[in-house]
Amino acid sequence: MTLFVSEVFSAIQGEAALVGERQIFVRLMGCNIRCHYCDQPEALEKTAGTCRMEQTAGRRDWVGIASPMDTEVVLEAVRRLADQVPHHSVSLTGGEPLFQRRVVPDLVTGLARLGTRVMLETNGTLPGALAEVAEGLSFVSMDLKLPSVDGESVSEATQEEFLRTCLDLGLTTWVKLVVGPAIDRMEFARAVTMVAEVAGCFPGPVPELFLQPLTPFALASEAPGPDLMLELQAEALRLHPRTRVIPQTHKAIGQL
Ligand code: SF4
Numbered sequence: 001m002t003l004f005v006s007e008v009f010s011a012i013q014g015e016a017a018l019v020g021e022r023q024i025f026v027r028l029m030g031c032n033i034r035c036h037y038c039d040q041p042e043a044l045e046k047t048a049g050t051c052r053m054e055q056t057a058g059r060r061d062w063v064g065i066a067s068p069m070d071t072e073v074v075l076e077a078v079r080r081l082a083d084q085v086p087h088h089s090v091s092l093t094g095g096e097p098l099f100q101r102r103v104v105p106d107l108v109t110g111l112a113r114l115g116t117r118v119m120l121e122t123n124g125t126l127p128g129a130l131a132e133v134a135e136g137l138s139f140v141s142m143d144l145k146l147p148s149v150d151g152e153s154v155s156e157a158t159q160e161e162f163l164r165t166c167l168d169l170g171l172t173t174w175v176k177l178v179v180g181p182a183i184d185r186m187e188f189a190r191a192v193t194m195v196a197e198v199a200g201c202f203p204g205p206v207p208e209l210f211l212q213p214l215t216p217f218a219l220a221s222e223a224p225g226p227d228l229m230l231e232l233q234a235e236a237l238r239l240h241p242r243t244r245v246i247p248q249t250h251k252a253i254g255q256l
Pocket of ligand 1: 123
């Protein structure tokens with residue numbers, strides 16, 4: 001099994017429920033959509049090239065390895081970093097990790113065998129691929145994509161199906177919604193309502209909703225102001241009381 005991998009490194013998680021936790025990031029290549037604000041343009045295409053692998057946890061002392069690569073090479077890189085510093089978990093990120101759906105289950109199984117918890121960081125658009133990796137996952141961080149923010153036209157029904165599948169599989173899940181200055185308030189209300197309604201259909205922990213103010217990057221040059229974030233959180237709290245606002249803290253501290 002070979003995987004297209006962009007980088008493997010140790011860092012402080014800067015977003016959502018695990019903010020501040022130390023994680024090993026495995027960034028897989030390929031994504032099925034193109035968000036205006038995407039800060040990982042080099043991971044969007046599944047192309048052969050060089051993957052950078054950190055040798056010492058947190059030092060950014062990269063060594064280039066040919067990608068695609070065998071799953072075992074990725075597991076060895078994770079093992080090396082995990083041996084140096086205690087990590088909370090591995091973040092499987094991208095790109096969109098489920099885009100390599102044929103080989104990702106093998107990676108998740110291997111990571112679980114190492115004894116590490118795995119967090120899937122996903123755009124929440126490929127529900128059909130989720131069940132194949134679910135067994136080895138500890139957490140799912142699912143994005144909610146709004147056309148007025150990302151410039152894509154992700155189907156609301158698909159995102160709902162993804163969230164339902166997560167909860168149906170019993171996965172600890174939270175939802176992250178990036179907020180841009182031109183956010184459509186109807187789209188926003190529908191998205192929050194969907195989360196609240198789906199959450200109400202399942203027993204167990206209610207998925208938290210994280211509103212993440214957009215960090216300007218690429219085609220998105222403006223961040224939302226504090227007044228807008230206050231208004232949106234107030235609106236969301238009336239529908240879904242488990243709503244927090246967290247910006248990208250790794251960027252605030254100048255971390256990769
Ligand atoms: S889903 Fe993520 S990786 Fe894909 S384009 Fe959007 S921000 Fe970039």
